[in-house]
Amino acid sequence: MREIEYRDALNEAFDEELARDENVVLMGEEVAQYNGAYKVTKGLWEKWGDKRVVDTPISEAGFIGMGIGASMLGIRPVMELMFWSFHSVAFDQLVNNAACCRYMSGGLINVPIVMRGPANGGTNVGATHSHTPEGLFASFPGLKVCSPATAADAKGLMKTAIRDNDPVYVMENTTLYGIKGDVPDPADGDFTIPLGKADIKREGTDISLIAHGASVLRCLEAAEILQSEHGISAEVVDLRSIRPLDQDAIIESVKKTNKACLVDESKPFCGVSAQITTLIQEYAFDYLDAPIKRVCTIDAPAIYSKYVEPDQLPNAKRIVAQVLTIASSGSVS
Amino acid sequence: MRGLFLPILRHIRNDGISLAALSQDRYVSSRNTFAMETANSPNISPLDFASSPINKTLSSEQKVRHFRQMTQIRRFEQAAAKEYTRGKMGGFLHLYIGQESLAVGAASLMGENDHMITAYRCHAHALAVGMSMDECMAELFGKATGCSKGKGGSMHFFAPDKNFWGGHGIVAGQTPLGLGLGYGLKYKGLAGSALCFLGDGAVNQGAFHESLNIAALFGIPVVYVIENNGYSMGTSQKRSSAYKDCLAQRAEAYDMDWDVVNGEDFYEVRAKMHIAMERARKESKPTVLEINTYRYYGHSVADANHKKYRSPEEIEKYKRDHDPINLWKQRLLDEKILTEESAKEIDNESKKQAADSVQFADDSPAPTIESITEDVYWETDNNTEASKIGRHFFND
Numbered sequence: 001m002r003e004i005e006y007r008d009a010l011n012e013a014f015d016e017e018l019a020r021d022e023n024v025v026l027m028g029e030e031v032a033q034y035n036g037a038y039k040v041t042k043g044l045w046e047k048w049g050d051k052r053v054v055d056t057p058i059s060e061a062g063f064i065g066m067g068i069g070a071s072m073l074g075i076r077p078v079m080e081l082m083f084w085s086f087h088s089v090a091f092d093q094l095v096n097n098a099a100c101c102r103y104m105s106g107g108l109i110n111v112p113i114v115m116r117g118p119a120n121g122g123t124n125v126g127a128t129h130s131h132t133p134e135g136l137f138a139s140f141p142g143l144k145v146c147s148p149a150t151a152a153d154a155k156g157l158m159k160t161a162i163r164d165n166d167p168v169y170v171m172e173n174t175t176l177y178g179i180k181g182d183v184p185d186p187a188d189g190d191f192t193i194p195l196g197k198a199d200i201k202r203e204g205t206d207i208s209l210i211a212h213g214a215s216v217l218r219c220l221e222a223a224e225i226l227q228s229e230h231g232i233s234a235e236v237v238d239l240r241s242i243r244p245l246d247q248d249a250i251i252e253s254v255k256k257t258n259k260a261c262l263v264d265e266s267k268p269f270c271g272v273s274a275q276i277t278t279l280i281q282e283y284a285f286d287y288l289d290a291p292i293k294r295v296c297t298i299d300a301p302a303i304y305s306k307y308v309e310p311d312q313l314p315n316a317k318r319i320v321a322q323v324l325t326i327a328s329s330g331s332v333s
Numbered sequence: 334m335r336g337l338f339l340p341i342l343r344h345i346r347n348d349g350i351s352l353a354a355l356s357q358d359r360y361v362s363s364r365n366t367f368a369m370e371t372a373n374s375p376n377i378s379p380l381d382f383a384s385s386p387i388n389k390t391l392s393s394e395q396k397v398r399h400f401r402q403m404t405q406i407r408r409f410e411q412a413a414a415k416e417y418t419r420g421k422m423g424g425f426l427h428l429y430i431g432q433e434s435l436a437v438g439a440a441s442l443m444g445e446n447d448h449m450i451t452a453y454r455c456h457a458h459a460l461a462v463g464m465s466m467d468e469c470m471a472e473l474f475g476k477a478t479g480c481s482k483g484k485g486g487s488m489h490f491f492a493p494d495k496n497f498w499g500g501h502g503i504v505a506g507q508t509p510l511g512l513g514l515g516y517g518l519k520y521k522g523l524a525g526s527a528l529c530f531l532g533d534g535a536v537n538q539g540a541f542h543e544s545l546n547i548a549a550l551f552g553i554p555v556v557y558v559i560e561n562n563g564y565s566m567g568t569s570q571k572r573s574s575a576y577k578d579c580l581a582q583r584a585e586a587y588d589m590d591w592d593v594v595n596g597e598d599f600y601e602v603r604a605k606m607h608i609a610m611e612r613a614r615k616e617s618k619p620t621v622l623e624i625n626t627y628r629y630y631g632h633s634v635a636d637a638n639h640k641k642y643r644s645p646e647e648i649e650k651y652k653r654d655h656d657p658i659n660l661w662k663q664r665l666l667d668e669k670i671l672t673e674e675s676a677k678e679i680d681n682e683s684k685k686q687a688a689d690s691v692q693f694a695d696d697s698p699a700p701t702i703e704s705i706t707e708d709v710y711w712e713t714d715n716n717t718e719a720s721k722i723g724r725h726f727f728n729d
Binding site: 059061064065067069102105107108110195244 | 491509719
C-alpha cells in the first residue's frame, strides 16, 4: 500500500474518471488554470485541457444550474464549490433543480452530477465559510450525501459518486486535504467504495462513537485516550455516507456496545446526529444501557477566534468528557 | 454600433401604446441583417415577415397545422380553467391564453438538436412540442396517467423524448438549466440550440444575469426568450424593472445579440426566432429575444386581482385587436388557405379534443400511496446494486 494525501487521492479519482468516461467534466472556480484553490485539481487542466476541466466565473447559481441542465443531456459534471458554505447562493439549483427534477418529471429525467468541496470549520475563517451542510442536504429526498474522512475513502467514494446516476454531494474538508493515508495503487485495479456503506475504523466493546468526516479522526484520538486513561474500549463507526445511510452498521455496533455517543461537526439542532439518535432509539432501544449522547459543534455560528474555535468543534477532550458521563472508568462491562 | 434602436417607450405601453404600434417602430438590433435591409428607409410600410426565408418555406398544410395547434392550446386551457374552478385540480393554474403564437412559433422551428425549457406557464410549450392533451390534462388533475404521473402538476410538464425539459416553478430557476442544455449541445459537438423561455418578471433574478454572463463568456448556443406580457404577477413592467428602452437591451451589457419581437404576428415570431436559433446553431452564440405579448387571464387562475392592476378595457383591447390566433387566422383567410368554415371546424375539433381530455383525466386513476417514493432516485427506481446498499428512505 502507498501513502498519499487526501487531496491527491481525490485528484487521482478525477484523473481516472476523466479517462474512463468522456462525458465527465470538472467545473468550478479556479479548478483549471489555477490548479484549484486547494490544489485538489492540480495538473488536471494541463493534462485534459479546456473542454474537460473548466474554470467558471464566480456564479454558483449560474454554473451549477448549467451543470444540472447539461447532465440532463448526458454530461456528467463534477462541480466544485470552493467552500460548501457557498451553497447558499445556489440553493435553488441545489435543492429544487438537482433534487426534484427527476421526481417532478415522473422519473423521465435524472441528474447525474457531483457537487463537491470542503465543508468544515476549524480554520478560523468565520461563520460564512464554516458551514457543515451534510445534514441539511441529506434531508432532501433525491440527493445523496457523503463525507469521507480518509484518503482512501475520499478516492473510493468520489469515483462512486461520479458513476452514480443521481446527484451526489461530496463534503470534503480543508483540514484533511494534507493528511496522508493508505490508498490502493491504481495498478492493482479499479478502487471504489460504495455509498451507503459505513466503515468500522476501530473496533471496541464498551461504547460506539459514531461519526463522519473529520470527526472520525477526533473519535480515534478520543478512543486512544479512553483506552489508555480510562480502560474504556470505544468502537469508532465511520458513516462515510450520510444518505444512503448504513443503518445496519450503526445498529449492530450499538447492540454490541450498548452505549452510543454521536460525534457530529454539524450543529445539534436537526443535524445528522439527531437523525441517527432517532434510528438508534427505534431499532436498538432495548439494547441501550444509557441515554444516547452527542458531541456536536457548540450551537452558535462559527466563531473566528483561533483561541476558542477548536473547542467549539467536536474534539478529543469534549468527546472523552461526554463519554465519561455514561461510561465511567472501571464500571464498564 | 450595436443597434439602430428607435425608442420604444415601453414604459408607457401599459397606458395605451399597442403592440401593433410597437411593431411599426423600427427596433432592430445590429446583427439582425434581415430587418436591417429596410430599417433605414423612412417611407416603407411595416415589415412583412411573411417574406422572410424561414416563412417562405412554410407549406399551406404547415400554416394550417400551426393554426390548429394554437387553437388546441387555447381550447385546452379554457377547458382546464373551467375544471379548475370546478375543483378538479389543486394548486396553481397559470394560463398562457393570449400568448399562443410564441410557444407554437418557437416549437415549429425545432429540429433534432433543438431543446426547449420554460417556467411555470408551460402548458402551451408542452402541447406545442407534441405532448398529448390527455397526458397534460391528467397531470393537472393529479392522475397517475399524467405526463409526470401526478407528481409535477401544472408547473412541471416534461417530455425529454420531445426535447422538452420543463416546466419549472421558480422564477428564473430554469435559466441556468437552459444554459446547461446549450452547454451539453456544445460539449457533444451538436449544431443545435437551447430555447429557454422566461417571463418579464424573471429578468430581475440573479440567476438570469449569471446565465447571460456565462452564455456570452462561453459562447453557449442558447436563446433566452423573454415572454413579455407586461406584468410580473400583479406588478407592471414599469413598476418592477429598471430599463432604458426594453428588457432585452440588458443583453447589450453582456456583448450579446438581442431583438424585440411583436408576438401577435406569428410570422415575425418565427422569423426572429429563426435568426436567433441559427446564430446558436452555426455560430454557437447566445441571443436574448423579448417577445411582446399579453395574457388575458391573471398570473394564475387564483389571481383574483388581475382586473384591478389593469383595466378591463386594456384586456378587451388586446382580445379584440391583438389576439395572435385571430390575427393568424386572418392571415390564412387572406392567403386563401383557410376558410371561415374550415377554421370553425378546426376550432370545434379542438374543443372536442379538450373535452375528451377532461373525460380521460376524470376517468383516470389517482397515483398510489406506494408511488410516492418512486421516481426519487434513478438507482432505486432501476433496482441497481448501488440501490441495495444503505438506507435511502427514512419513513416511519
